[in-house]
Amino acid sequence: MSRIHGTFAALAAQGRKALIPFVTAGFPYADVTPELMHGMVAAGADVIELGVPFSDPSADGPVIQRSGDKALALGIGLTQVLAMVREFRLQDANTPVVLMGYANPIERYDQRHGQGASGSAFVRDAAAAGVDGVLVVDYPPEECVEFAAELRAHQMDLIFLLAPTSTDERMAQVAAVASGYVYYVSLKGVTGAGSLDTDAVSAMLPRIRRHIQIPVGVGFGIRDGATAATIAKVADAVVIGSKMIQLIENAPRDAVATTAQAFLRDIRGAMDT
Numbered sequence: 001m002s003r004i005h006g007t008f009a010a011l012a013a014q015g016r017k018a019l020i021p022f023v024t025a026g027f028p029y030a031d032v033t034p035e036l037m038h039g040m041v042a043a044g045a046d047v048i049e050l051g052v053p054f055s056d057p058s059a060d061g062p063v064i065q066r067s068g069d070k071a072l073a074l075g076i077g078l079t080q081v082l083a084m085v086r087e088f089r090l091q092d093a094n095t096p097v098v099l100m101g102y103a104n105p106i107e108r109y110d111q112r113h114g115q116g117a118s119g120s121a122f123v124r125d126a127a128a129a130g131v132d133g134v135l136v137v138d139y140p141p142e143e144c145v146e147f148a149a150e151l152r153a154h155q156m157d158l159i160f161l162l163a164p165t166s167t168d169e170r171m172a173q174v175a176a177v178a179s180g181y182v183y184y185v186s187l188k189g190v191t192g193a194g195s196l197d198t199d200a201v202s203a204m205l206p207r208i209r210r211h212i213q214i215p216v217g218v219g220f221g222i223r224d225g226a227t228a229a230t231i232a233k234v235a236d237a238v239v240i241g242s243k244m245i246q247l248i249e250n251a252p253r254d255a256v257a258t259t260a261q262a263f264l265r266d267i268r269g270a271m272d273t
Helices: 003-014 033-042 062-073 078-089 103-113 121-129 145-153 168-177 198-209 225-232 242-248 253-272
Strands: 018-024 048-051 097-101 133-136 157-159 182-185 216-219 237-240
Touching: 003 018, 018 033, 018 062, 018 216, 018 242, 018 253, 033 048, 033 078, 033 253, 048 062, 048 078, 062 242, 078 097, 078 103, 078 121, 103 121, 103 133, 121 145, 145 157, 145 168, 168 198, 182 198, 198 216, 198 225, 225 237, 225 253, 237 242, 237 253, 242 253
Parallel strands: 018 048, 018 237, 048 097, 097 133, 133 157, 182 216, 216 237
Antiparallel strands: none
16 A cells, blocks of 8 residues: 555545645755655645656646756756655655656656666666655556556556546546546646636536546645635645745745745645634
8 A cells, every 4th residue: 555545544534635735856945855845744734746857847837847947957857856755754754755747857767777677767766765656747547557557566656637628538547547646637727827716626526536536636726725725625635836836936945944834834724624
C-alpha cells in the first residue's frame, strides 16, 4: 500500500479532506524547498505536490512558468529535486510527496542514468528518495500501462489530470491505470487562469466518480479558505498551486516557510470547519 493510499484512508476515517499544496522545487531559493515542505506539513498539508522545473511547461500559466524559469536558472533539475525529497525524508517519513511535471525531464534522466532490463532509473531513484507518486502532464493513460505497473511495484502511484472537457472514454482510460488519486482541473486553460465555478465542479464530480474509484482532488482557481471549504464538501482533496507560488515569490529567504504556513493554516481551518 502506498503512502498516498494510507493518507486518504486515514483522512476518510476522520471525516476530513486532503489539503495538497503545490510548490516548484528550488523556488524561490535553491535551498529552501525541504524547509518549505516541512513548514507546509506543520500547517496542515496532507500531501505535497513538488513541481519539477521544465523549460516548456505547456499546461502552466505565467505564475508557475516564472517559478520554473527561476528554478532552472538556479540550476534545479530532476537530480536536485530527488535530493530535496531525500533531505525531506530525513525528518518526515509519513507525508506523501508527488512529483508533478513533464515527460522530458524523466526521459532525459533515464537516458543519462540508464534504462534497461532492470527498469527505469527514474523509478528506481525516485522510490529510493522517498517519492510516493508521479503526475506527468503529457503522458497519456493509454501509453502508460507499463510505467504505471513499474511505479506500483515500487509502492508509487501514477496520477492523472482530468478536465471539464474529459470524455467518458478518457475517464475510463484513466481509471484503468491511475492510482493514488486523480486531479480534476476545474478550469479550461492553464494554471492560474480564470475564476472557479464551484457549481460546475459539484455537477462534474458525480460523473467522474462513475468511472473513477480512487479519491478525486480538485485544483486550479482555489485561492482562499472559502473556496477551499466549498470544494472540500464535494471533493476528496483541495489542490492549491498558483496562489502558493504568488505568496512566496518575493518573500525573503527566512520568510518563505512562514508565509506559506500562515496561508495554509487559514485554508486548513476553513476546510475543517
